[in-house]
Amino acid sequence: MAQLLDVIPNDAEIEAITRPKNPKAACELQHRREVKRRLEELLEEAALKRAMGGDFY
Numbered sequence: 240m241a242q243l244l245d246v247i248p249n250d251a252e253i254e255a256i257t258r259p260k261n262p263k264a265a266c267e268l269q270h271r272r273e274v275k276r277r278l279e280e281l282l283e284e285a286a287l288k289r290a291m292g293g294d295f296y
Contacts, residue, residue, distance in 0.1 A: 248256070259265040
């Protein structure tokens with residue numbers, strides 16, 4: 240019988256999987272990461288303001 244294992248890849252494996260194949264893809268990936276980071280910062284800031292009872296807008 241086949242045995243299935245749940246394996247969580249380590250950081251090196253994840254980096255190898257997500258490494259872009261060409262310079263244009265690398266640039267797009269970097270842009271997406273920057274946008275994601277900015278969005279996460281904005282959401283954290285909004286959650287903090289909400290938690291402090293301040294106006295969200």
